Amino acid sequence: MFNVTTSVSTSQRGYARVRWWHAVTGAVAIALPLSGCAAHGRNTVSQLQEVDWESVVAVAVMAPQASTNWLGGGGQVTVMNRDGSTAVVSMSAMDVGAASWTNHGLIFSDQHHDYLIEGDGSVSAFESLKPDYQDGLVSLDNGTRVGFFNGGYADDGSYDEVVTTIDHSGSTQHRSTEWSQVFAACGNSAYGIAQIIPEGSPQHTTLSMRILLSDGKPADRGIATHTSAFSETAFAAPAVPCLDDEIVFISSQDVATGSLNRVPATDSPYRDPDSGFECQLVNDGYGHLSCPTVERWNVRTGQRLIVPIQTTGVPGVDWSENSAYLARYDQNSLVEGFLYWLHPSGVLLQTDISNGHTATLATLPGTELNLGDFLTGNVDYLVDIQDSVMSVLRFSPNGKGTFPTEILSYAIPDGALVSRTEFPEFLRDNSANYIVRSIAVNPTLTL
Amino acid sequence: MLPFREHSLHIAVGETSPRRMTIIRGWVAVVTAGMLITSTGPAFASSGSARIDDGFEAALIVLLDRNPGTTRDEMIEAATVVATESGQVMREVIVAAAREAEAQELPEGGDGTRLGVGADIVIPASNFKGDVFYSPVSTLGVTHGHSGIFSTLQTIVEAPGPGKQVRNTNRSNVKVASGSHQQVVNTTQAKRDKAVTKALTFVGRAYNLNFAFNKTANGAMNCSQVVWVAYKDGSGIDLDANGGNGVYPIDIKNSSHTSTYRIVK
Numbered sequence: 001m002f003n004v005t006t007s008v009s010t011s012q013r014g015y016a017r018v019r020w021w022h023a024v025t026g027a028v029a030i031a032l033p034l035s036g037c038a039a040h041g042r043n044t045v046s047q048l049q050e051v052d053w054e055s056v057v058a059v060a061v062m063a064p065q066a067s068t069n070w071l072g073g074g075g076q077v078t079v080m081n082r083d084g085s086t087a088v089v090s091m092s093a094m095d096v097g098a099a100s101w102t103n104h105g106l107i108f109s110d111q112h113h114d115y116l117i118e119g120d121g122s123v124s125a126f127e128s129l130k131p132d133y134q135d136g137l138v139s140l141d142n143g144t145r146v147g148f149f150n151g152g153y154a155d156d157g158s159y160d161e162v163v164t165t166i167d168h169s170g171s172t173q174h175r176s177t178e179w180s181q182v183f184a185a186c187g188n189s190a191y192g193i194a195q196i197i198p199e200g201s202p203q204h205t206t207l208s209m210r211i212l213l214s215d216g217k218p219a220d221r222g223i224a225t226h227t228s229a230f231s232e233t234a235f236a237a238p239a240v241p242c243l244d245d246e247i248v249f250i251s252s253q254d255v256a257t258g259s260l261n262r263v264p265a266t267d268s269p270y271r272d273p274d275s276g277f278e279c280q281l282v283n284d285g286y287g288h289l290s291c292p293t294v295e296r297w298n299v300r301t302g303q304r305l306i307v308p309i310q311t312t313g314v315p316g317v318d319w320s321e322n323s324a325y326l327a328r329y330d331q332n333s334l335v336e337g338f339l340y341w342l343h344p345s346g347v348l349l350q351t352d353i354s355n356g357h358t359a360t361l362a363t364l365p366g367t368e369l370n371l372g373d374f375l376t377g378n379v380d381y382l383v384d385i386q387d388s389v390m391s392v393l394r395f396s397p398n399g400k401g402t403f404p405t406e407i408l409s410y411a412i413p414d415g416a417l418v419s420r421t422e423f424p425e426f427l428r429d430n431s432a433n434y435i436v437r438s439i440a441v442n443p444t445l446t447l
Numbered sequence: 448m449l450p451f452r453e454h455s456l457h458i459a460v461g462e463t464s465p466r467r468m469t470i471i472r473g474w475v476a477v478v479t480a481g482m483l484i485t486s487t488g489p490a491f492a493s494s495g496s497a498r499i500d501d502g503f504e505a506a507l508i509v510l511l512d513r514n515p516g517t518t519r520d521e522m523i524e525a526a527t528v529v530a531t532e533s534g535q536v537m538r539e540v541i542v543a544a545a546r547e548a549e550a551q552e553l554p555e556g557g558d559g560t561r562l563g564v565g566a567d568i569v570i571p572a573s574n575f576k577g578d579v580f581y582s583p584v585s586t587l588g589v590t591h592g593h594s595g596i597f598s599t600l601q602t603i604v605e606a607p608g609p610g611k612q613v614r615n616t617n618r619s620n621v622k623v624a625s626g627s628h629q630q631v632v633n634t635t636q637a638k639r640d641k642a643v644t645k646a647l648t649f650v651g652r653a654y655n656l657n658f659a660f661n662k663t664a665n666g667a668m669n670c671s672q673v674v675w676v677a678y679k680d681g682s683g684i685d686l687d688a689n690g691g692n693g694v695y696p697i698d699i700k701n702s703s704h705t706s707t708y709r710i711v712k
Contacts, residue, residue, distance in 0.1 A: 065566060065622055066607030066614075067584070067593050067670070095607075096620050133614060152612045152651020160651065179615055181602075197598065199644055205599065234572070234601035236617035254600060288574055288600075321572050325601065325619050397567045435622060 044115065047089040048123045053106075055081045057421060058384065058407060058441045060393065061097040061108055062434040066132070075110055076434065078426065080407070082445070086425050091115075095133045098238050101384075101440035104143030107166055108440075109134065114147070114164060114171040119444070126171035130162045136183030136238035137438075138190055138331055143167060146190045146213055148176075148183055148238075163190075163212050163220075174218035178210055182235050182249050185331060186242035186299050188216050193235070193247070193297065196225075207233060207304075209247075209297050224302025229253045229277055234325055235295070238438075241334035247297045248334055248353055250341065252324040253279065253306070255289035279308035284321035292324035294339060294353050307356040314360055316347045316367050328392075332385035335412055340390055342383050348390060348410060362415035364394065366403055379403055384441040388412040393439045395426060407441075503538050506545030510587070528609055528656055529589045544587035566593075566622045568711055571629065573597035573618075577639025579630050579674050579686075581700035582623035592696030594670045595621070596646045596677055604646040604677075606654055606670040613652045613668055627711040633704050638682035645681030649673050659693040671696045678704075 056079050063075030075093040080086050091110040099108040105118040111132040116124040131151040138146050144167045151160035158177040165172050180192025190213035196206045209223045232254035240249040279291030296305040309324070311317045322344065329341035338350045346367035351358040364381075379402065382393045390412055395405040405426035409419045510522055523537070526544070530537040566584050573580075575597075582593040595605030603621050606613045632639060655667035664676045675694040678684040687694040688701035699705060 066611040067566070067582075067595075067605060067621070096616075131612065133612075133616070150614060150616065152614065153648070154651065181617060195599070195602070197643075197647060199647070232600055234599075236601070236619050252601075284572070288572065290572075322569060322619075325572070325617075326569065 044091040045125045053121050058439050061099045061438040062436045063093040065435050066095050096437050097134050098137035098438040099440035100137050100145050107145045114166045128171040138183050138185035138239045140185050140188045142188050176220045182237050184240045184242040184247040226304045229306050239331040241331050243334045245300045250327045251293050251295050253291045282319045310356045311358045318345045328383040362410045382439045384439050386443045391441045506542045509545040566624045570618050570621045570623045572600045577643050582627040584624050594674045594696040596674050598643050606673050613649045615650045628707045629709040630705040630707050642677040642681040646677035
């Protein structure tokens with residue numbers, strides 16, 4: 001049994017809009033006294049106290065997808081133990097919820113609280129009312145976690161991206177007026193890269209890098225603006241690496257051909273006639289072409305560098321229009337100039353960010369079944385990288401997949417399989433309506 | 448001291464498991480406590496609980512048993528929403544859902560009937576900004592469907608559901624059901640862009656529970672309302688296939704102005 005510390009701290013900026021629409025939609029926001037937000041936080045804390053954290057390998061955060069679950073259920077964290085057993089900790093829902101586990105503790109959030117489990121097993125729940133949709137979560141060098149939550153447009157017409165900072169002393173909030181899609185921590189500052197769609201002219205979409213936390217202090221200002229390399233750049237990642245003042249992430253450049261008749265082979269390099277940019281073309285079969293790329297944004301100079309990803313000759317890598325968008329990696333993925341990431345074909349890759357050349361780190365067992373992107377193969381992956389070990393949670397979201405639920409861990413950079421643990425009860429513990437969105441691996445556990 | 452009454456429940460089930468009896472007793476305790484604390488008269492009717500009918504309570508127990516963590520009131524609220532959207536009576540929705548739940552086979556490794564799921568495929572990128580999608584998702588066995596509009600090829604504006612705000616989100620976070628339709632609206636890209644601009648102004652709005660009268664840009668919005676108003680107010684295009692005061696997701700899918708270019712499988 002661990003010591004319990006239940007701290008409740010009031011956010012500096014309460015999320016008033018949430019309270020407003022809770023009142024308006026009261027008919028649906030069930031207000032049974034026993035299910036109030038404070039009671040939920042206490043229940044979650046009680047459950048967290050019962051966990052033997054020294055035996056926990058990882059946690060998985062899941063919640064119903066809002067658009068498909070009208071029953072109003074909560075979310076949960078599934079605790080995955082070294083012996084393959086699992087346990088469920090319930091909380092209020094947070095769609096696309098994220099978790100972060102570092103030597104400064106484990107953090108995750110629901111709509112009402114931010115939860116911190118520290119190394120000694122003490123559990124804290126900080127009151128933090130926020131939108132129930134998480135866009136990102138990063139870890140600063142000093143151990144502070146920064147979460148980002150999508151609140152939509154505020155009454156004044158600006159965006160309401162709620163930024164929370166969480167450490168052992170509590171949780172605070174401030175607001176960003178842009179909707180960012182990529183988040184990174186550089187030192188003790190946090191950044192986002194936003195897609196700006198001008199009103200009345202969405203075809204002139206620009207990309208904006210913003211600083212959202214400056215040396216631990218709330219911030220919200222643009223640093224640099226760029227247009228897309230081709231007709232559109234697509235990117236989305238809740239936590240990406242930052243090294244030597246460069247944010248690095250995987251993106252996809254859209255090639256607007258406007259014709260179904262032009263279908264170049266995907267292994268032929270494509271050179272854009274206007275920019276001269278050469279990339280490995282991906283064709284979705286409907287005339288929509290794109291190029292997978294690595295982007296490097298310097299937070300000091302604002303410079304943007306786009307590097308095409310080259311996987312020609314890499315076995316088992318089958319590109320689709322979703323592949324770059326669904327690549328799995330996290331803020332610890334950049335090691336000595338190589339980006340380590342999971343291609344949805346089930347291949348762990350290492351990409352030289354100086355030239356885009358890519359090689360295999362490891363191939364997940366069973367990938368030879370050629371299931372293609374996980375979205376067609378009834379298999380999903382999530383990754384977490386800790387101290388040069390890349391852990392992959394592989395599972396079947398609908399229970400119909402080929403593989404058991406398991407975590408496979410590979411050493412960086414040699415790709416050796418260092419551990420493999422099955423969790424046969426993982427799906428049994430989960431509501432059928434839940435989407436598994438994030439895993440966090442225990443950094444102190446020797447796998 | 449308010450009068451205290453014990454209400455017995457007539458449950459039309461063959462056998463009642465100990466767990467179900469616990470649920471029944473718990474519910475009686477909650478209702479009774481409510482009467483003691485808040486009621487001044489025949490409070491049973493005012494507690495929000497339904498009148499007891501043969502079959503209804505049994506059906507509700509089946510559904511609660513299959514959806515642990517969902518309270519009775521939450522289940523009734525959800526059924527009411529679904530009934531409103533589909534033009535049925537709430538009790539009929541509950542009974543039909545329970546029948547379907549008991550008829551379904553449990554999936555291997557699962558722990559219960561999947562009454563609200565089916566959306567497990569990440570929606571692909573769209574062909575054009577302003578494209579729309581229809582996902583045949585269901586709740587309590589009733590297919591109510593879901594609509595959204597692509598604000599870019601990779602991002603979506605959608606009204607997710609009751610209690611949720613209209614969102615602007617990456618498509619990688621949006622899962623749809625097999626059989627979903629991705630559609631282009633048959634118009635110029637300039638008009639699609641205008642619809643997107645309009646849709647973006649709805650991001651952050653609360654959810655509108657009323658599908659029967661949802662052709663308005665004011666206030667809360669539901670999923671098909673976001674798409675319909677975006678095109679009607681943004682570009683003058685009426686995407687409702689059958690007219691009337693309400694537009695449902697299926698109406699947009701069936702519109703003569705939309706064409707399916709991909710069925711997601």
